Amino acid sequence: MEKLRTLGLLEKDMTGEYRLVGQVKVGILKNFVGVLGVLLPRYLFYSTMFTAMLILYPIIYPPNLSAHNVMAFVFGISAVAVSWSETWRVWRMRPF
Numbered sequence: 001m002e003k004l005r006t007l008g009l010l011e012k013d014m015t016g017e018y019r020l021v022g023q024v025k026v027g028i029l030k031n032f033v034g035v036l037g038v039l040l041p042r043y044l045f046y047s048t049m050f051t052a053m054l055i056l057y058p059i060i061y062p063p064n065l066s067a068h069n070v071m072a073f074v075f076g077i078s079a080v081a082v083s084w085s086e087t088w089r090v091w092r093m094r095p096f
Contacts, residue, residue: 031090039094043087050079 001018004010010018032039054076063069 041087041090047083047087050083054080
């Protein structure tokens with residue numbers, strides 16, 4: 001009970017009884033992964049991977065205006081934008 005009180009979920013009154021202060025959405029925890037004691041959004045790993053791929057692509061394949069390169073950048077930028085927006089959305093809903 002004291003652990004829940006330190007998290008701000010319970011409040012202890014003068015008589016020593018606890019009452020609920022806040023509500024936690026436990027189901028949201030499925031969107032997080034524990035890494036070295038820190039909860040990180042699962043989407044963070046996808047976002048990082050897509051960003052690294054987008055940065056490495058022009059280094060490995062010199063850019064030109066071919067249809068192949070243009071489409072690779074369009075899909076890469078789209079994947080980065082969507083994955084980072086999902087990462088941010090989940091991070092804002094964190095229950096901690």
